Amino acid sequence: METPRKPWQSKPAPGFHFGRARRIVRLGIKTLWLHRLRSLLTVLGIVFGVCSVIAMLAIGEGASHEAQEQIKNLGSQNIILRSVKPPEQQKVSDQGSQSYVLNYGLTYADVKRIRATITGVQLILPSRIMREFVWNIDRRLDCEIVATVPWYPTLRNHQVIAGRFFTDQEMEAKTSVCVLGAELVPVLFPLGAPLGKHVRVGSSYYQVVGVMAPRAKNPETDANAQRNQTVANTLFIPLETAKTRYGEILRKIRSGSIEQERVELHELTVEVGSADRVMATADAVKALLERHHKKKDYEIVVPLELLRRAERTKQIFNIVLGSIAAISLLVGGIGIMNIMLASVTERTREIGIRRALGAKREDIITQFLVEAVILSAAGGILGVLLGVVIPHFVSHFAGMKTIVTFWSPFLAFTISGAVGVIFGIYPAFRAAAMDPVEALRHE
Amino acid sequence: MTSIEQPERAEPIVRLEAVEKTYRMGPVTVNALRGISLRIDAGEYVSIMGPSGCGKSTLLNVLGCLDRPSAGKYFLGEDDVSQLEDRDLSTMRGARLGFIFQSYNLIQQLTVVENIEVPLFYQGCGEDEMRERAIELAKLVGLGERIQHKPFELSGGQQQRVAIARALVNDPLVVLADEPTGNLDSVSGVEILRVFDDLHSRGKTVILVTHDESVARRANRAVRLRDGLVDSDVRWPRN
Numbered sequence: 001m002e003t004p005r006k007p008w009q010s011k012p013a014p015g016f017h018f019g020r021a022r023r024i025v026r027l028g029i030k031t032l033w034l035h036r037l038r039s040l041l042t043v044l045g046i047v048f049g050v051c052s053v054i055a056m057l058a059i060g061e062g063a064s065h066e067a068q069e070q071i072k073n074l075g076s077q078n079i080i081l082r083s084v085k086p087p088e089q090q091k092v093s094d095q096g097s098q099s100y101v102l103n104y105g106l107t108y109a110d111v112k113r114i115r116a117t118i119t120g121v122q123l124i125l126p127s128r129i130m131r132e133f134v135w136n137i138d139r140r141l142d143c144e145i146v147a148t149v150p151w152y153p154t155l156r157n158h159q160v161i162a163g164r165f166f167t168d169q170e171m172e173a174k175t176s177v178c179v180l181g182a183e184l185v186p187v188l189f190p191l192g193a194p195l196g197k198h199v200r201v202g203s204s205y206y207q208v209v210g211v212m213a214p215r216a217k218n219p220e221t222d223a224n225a226q227r228n229q230t231v232a233n234t235l236f237i238p239l240e241t242a243k244t245r246y247g248e249i250l251r252k253i254r255s256g257s258i259e260q261e262r263v264e265l266h267e268l269t270v271e272v273g274s275a276d277r278v279m280a281t282a283d284a285v286k287a288l289l290e291r292h293h294k295k296k297d298y299e300i301v302v303p304l305e306l307l308r309r310a311e312r313t314k315q316i317f318n319i320v321l322g323s324i325a326a327i328s329l330l331v332g333g334i335g336i337m338n339i340m341l342a343s344v345t346e347r348t349r350e351i352g353i354r355r356a357l358g359a360k361r362e363d364i365i366t367q368f369l370v371e372a373v374i375l376s377a378a379g380g381i382l383g384v385l386l387g388v389v390i391p392h393f394v395s396h397f398a399g400m401k402t403i404v405t406f407w408s409p410f411l412a413f414t415i416s417g418a419v420g421v422i423f424g425i426y427p428a429f430r431a432a433a434m435d436p437v438e439a440l441r442h443e
Numbered sequence: 444m445t446s447i448e449q450p451e452r453a454e455p456i457v458r459l460e461a462v463e464k465t466y467r468m469g470p471v472t473v474n475a476l477r478g479i480s481l482r483i484d485a486g487e488y489v490s491i492m493g494p495s496g497c498g499k500s501t502l503l504n505v506l507g508c509l510d511r512p513s514a515g516k517y518f519l520g521e522d523d524v525s526q527l528e529d530r531d532l533s534t535m536r537g538a539r540l541g542f543i544f545q546s547y548n549l550i551q552q553l554t555v556v557e558n559i560e561v562p563l564f565y566q567g568c569g570e571d572e573m574r575e576r577a578i579e580l581a582k583l584v585g586l587g588e589r590i591q592h593k594p595f596e597l598s599g600g601q602q603q604r605v606a607i608a609r610a611l612v613n614d615p616l617v618v619l620a621d622e623p624t625g626n627l628d629s630v631s632g633v634e635i636l637r638v639f640d641d642l643h644s645r646g647k648t649v650i651l652v653t654h655d656e657s658v659a660r661r662a663n664r665a666v667r668l669r670d671g672l673v674d675s676d677v678r679w680p681r682n
Contacts, residue, residue, distance in 0.1 A: 019570040031552050353548045356509060357609070358537015358565040360530050436509045440548070 028371040032378075042339045043379030045332025046419060049325050050383025050412040051390060056321030057408040058391035060314040062401035067310030073215060074303035075157050077275050079282045081106055081268040085261070086295040101249060102261035104297035106268050110289065114270060118284050120277050125155045125269035128242055130250060134235055135200040136188040143184065143233045145201060147242030153212075155271055163195045163210030170209075171238035178206035181234040182214035199235075204245060206237060278304045329415065332379060333423035340372050340427035351431050352439030361432040368431045372424025373417055380416030384409040455518070456616050456648050457483040457506065462515035462525075464501050464671075475501035476512070477671035483617075483650065488643040490659035491652045493668035500621075502668065503652050507540055507619050508532045520616055537565045541610030545622035547602040549594040555605050556581060556590040562613040580608035584638065600631030607638055611647075618642065620651045624658055636661055 032039045074080060083105025111124055127148035134143040152158070153165050166177045178199065185194055198205045212234075249262050272281045282302045289298055344351070351364055388409065391402035464476040475498045483489055493499050504510040505517060508524055511532075517525040524535055536542075541562075549558045559577040560568075568576075581590050584604035586597075594602055603623060610618050620639070624632035640661060643649055651662060659665050667674040 017567075020564075020567075023564065023570070027552075034552055349548070350550055353550060354561065354565070355533065356507065356536060356542050356548075357562045358533055358613070360533040360565070363565055437504050440509070440544075 024366060024370050025374065027367070028374045031371060032374060038339065039375060039378070042335050043332065043375055043382065045328050045335045046376050046379025046416050047332075047383040047386060049327075049329035049332050049419075050380050050416050051387040052321050052325040052328065053412040053415060054384060054387025054404065054408050055390050055394065055402075056318055056325060057411070058387075058402040058404045059317050059321070059394065059400060061403040061405055061408075062391075062395070063310050063314045063317065065403055066401045067307045067314075070306050070310075071303050072157055074301070074306075075155060075269070075271065076304055076307070077272050077278055078155065078303055079270040079272065079278065079285055080301040080303070081110075081270065081285070081289070082299050082301065083263050083266050084297055084299050086297040102259070102263075104261070104295065105263035106265040106298055108264055110292065111265070111268065113288060113292065114268075114285060117288060118281060120273045120281050121270055122273050123151060123155055123271040125149055125152055125271070126239060126265045127152070127267045127269075128239065128246075128263070129266040130242070130246060132202045134184065134188065134233075136197070139188050139190075141184060141187050141233055143181075143201075143235050145242070146234050146236050147239045147246075148236060149239050152236065155269055158215065159213040160210045161213045163208070165210055165236070166238050171240050174241045174244050175238065176204060176206045176241060177209045177238065179210040179212055179236040180208055181212050181236075183233045184235060185211055187233075201235065201237070202245075212236070275304070278302060329419050332376070333419040336372055336375050336420060337423040337427060339375075340368060340424055341430065343371070344368065344427050344431040347431075348434065348439045348442040351434055352436050352442065355434075355436035356440060364432040365428040368428035369421065369424045372427065373420035376416045376420030376423075377413070380413045383416065384412055387412060454485070454521075455482045456485045456487075456520065457481065457650070458516075458518040459505075460516040460518075462502075462505060462512040462517060464498075464505060464510070465513045474671055476505070478515070479668075479671070479673055480515075481666065481673065481676075483648065485648055486643075486646045487664055488639070488649045488662040489651065489664045489666060490662040491650065491666045491668065492654060492656075492659050493674065494654070497668040498671040499652050499668055501671075503619060503621055503650075506617070506650060507542060508535045533565075537562055538613060539616045541613065541615035541618040543603070543606050543610050543618065543620040543623045545625040547594070547599070547606045547626070549602055549605055549609075551594055554591050554593055555586060555597070558594065558605055559609045559612050561609060566613065576612055577608075580612050581605075583611075584608045598631070599627050600634055603627065603631070603635050604638065607635070607642075611642075616648060618647055618649045620649065622653055623651065624653075624655070632658075 085102065086104055106126075108126070111126055114121060115124060125148065127146050130145045130147070132143060132145050134141050134145075146152075150166055150168050150171055153160055160179065161182065163179070165179055166175070169175075170177050178201070180188070180194060180199075185192070188194065188199060189197065194208045194211060197208050199208060200206075248264055249260055270281070270285060272278045279302065282300060282305075286300055289300075354364065354367075388404055391404055394400055395402045459479050459481040462476055462479045463474070466473040466475055477498075479498075479502065491499055491502065501510070505512050508519070508527075509532075511527070512525050515525065516523055519535065519539055524532065527535065542548075550561065553561070556574065556577045559580050560573045563573045563576060578587070578590060581587055584607055586601060586604055586608070589597065589601070594605070597605065603626075607623075610620075623639070624635055627635060636658060639649055639651065643663075649662075651658070653659055663680070664676070664678040666676050
């Protein structure tokens with residue numbers, strides 16, 4: 001049975017209506033604009049809260065991006081072993097005994113042992129690293145010569161952008177071919193087209209067969225950076241070729257002394273079959289090397305561990321900035337509640353007038369809630385603007401990579417809106433609960 | 444102006460039957476109204492008078508649907524509104540009553556035309572209809588040129604005209620005025636009273652609370668209250 005409509009309810013109850021909504025919002029803005037400074041101060045908490053939400057996400061995203069970039073460079077299933085000059089012997093060589101040959105580092109025997117005893121190892125990539133000048137007629141560049149094997153590009157996830165990498169046959173035949181790092185091309189071949197040309201490395205000539213993709217410099221994992229050298233220019237030659245050309249003793253001529261060292265392999269990249277066995281395999285490799293090396297003349301880098309470290313950094317940042325964000329949003333919300341309560345008291349008379357003119361409780365609630373949400377949303381917008389700008393400064397001054405994802409401003413904005421609703425509800429209900437007679441009498 | 448004209452009616456617009464109102468002020472119970480019966484017909488211009496504390500304000504609050512009587516019945520139009528819910532009372536105020544206050548009670552952050560629109564807004568009126576009607580009323584009270592002004596830019600008399608326009612915008616059954624000239628100088632006061640005369644001559648039902656005899660004399664009926672009861676109820680023909 002339908003209840004008969006009461007005669008005074010001749011007009012349908014006002015539902016959602018665009019014109020109405022616009023009027024309510026405009027009224028809210030107008031009212032807040034009357035107290036500009038007060039409104040601005042009120043929203044500062046929200047501004048900082050939102051700002052730190054965005055900054056947090058940007059820094060976290062940057063850190064994880066950086067970590068992923070590292071993983072991409074090094075390979076997530078790889079374990080990287082490097083030869084390191086052992087500290088005790090460094091002292092001896094510093095005293096300048098010229099005939100002494102330093103003998104350290106990873107050896108071919110290590111490769112064999114790893115291959116023979118450790119299961120789950122799929123591929124091993126040995127490489128020797130030397131420093132030489134690379135010449136093209138009169139153009140010269142101080143380069144790192146990486147003598148390695150043909151599967152280097154796949155294992156290290158490093159693409160060839162022009163030509164090709166050298167082949168097994170070329171390596172077997174100890175051919176003098178080389179692949180240039182992308183950084184070398186503009187210096188050595190300013191006119192481009194390096195393929196098929198020859199470059200001189202030390203005293204021998206190599207034919208250029210390919211060019212590698214440029215690679216982001218990576219301060220944390222880059223061997224160069226660890227040796228305090230700034231060169232990132234690399235040139236790849238077949239390992240067998242290098243063996244015949246250079247032998248195993250490297251001479252470094254320093255001012256006044258000749259330093260000789262014998263290093264069979266500078267770097268070993270071990271690829272493990274599955275990612276979840278990387279850590280276990282790394283431990284096994286470590287144990288194996290410890291048994292056969294009297295001195296600690298190697299180091300182990302596990303990219304997966306770098307990823308974990310980056311994840312931890314991200315987590316710490318998330319916790320720190322997350323709590324800052326939560327606290328400032330909480331404080332901001334309390335600020336909004338405080339100012340809305342003050343506003344309700346201040347405008348008791350207005351509430352009475354509106355009630356006398358036909359406003360229902362929900363109309364009053366809507367009005368004050370909309371005001372609170374406008375406040376917090378305005379804070380949200382300011383915070384988003386700041387939050388998009390601040391990560392740039394962070395990357396600039398702190399050297400941290402930051403990425404503002406497109407959705408983080410929306411998230412932050414939504415949070416600020418929610419804060420407005422949550423902290424606006426109580427004042428709005430207080431306003432609506434007032435007795436119209438009392439409210440009208442209020443001075 | 445057809446817009447505010449009230450059809451001549453024989454039936455009462457306002458009917459109070461033994462209305463009582465008691466307040467509790469701490470331990471003390473105050474009987475503000477002690478059984479008021481009153482009938483006001485359409486088109487009457489009634490002044491309610493009496494010394495302070497006689498229950499004038501309480502009666503006005505009950506008449507204005509701002510407060511519910513503790514006992515008795517109140518018919519506004521055909522409906523008993525004495526025990527309505529808060530929500531329905533709000534609707535009732537918005538649809539059937541127009542308020543005019545001593546201190547104008549305009550909303551300061553709104554312009555003249557927006558102030559006039561407020562009652563229509565709460566009735567869910569469309570934007571265009573609302574604006575049109577508000578401008579019409581602003582012209583009626585002689586403020587057609589000032590619709591975009593804010594209340595503080597107007598004189599007291601002008602503000603009270605805005606309040607009158609606002610009270611009329613929803614075409615109410617009854618206009619309730621609480622000391623409408625109390626805050627005005629005598630010249631503007633007289634002007635406002637002329638507006639009331641004009642309303643009366645157009646057939647609006649007006650109830651005016653005052654303690655100023657000269658104001659009361661302009662009505663055609665005076666109800667005097669004393670101690671929460673009707674002391675005297677006098678009618679006289681319009682001059």
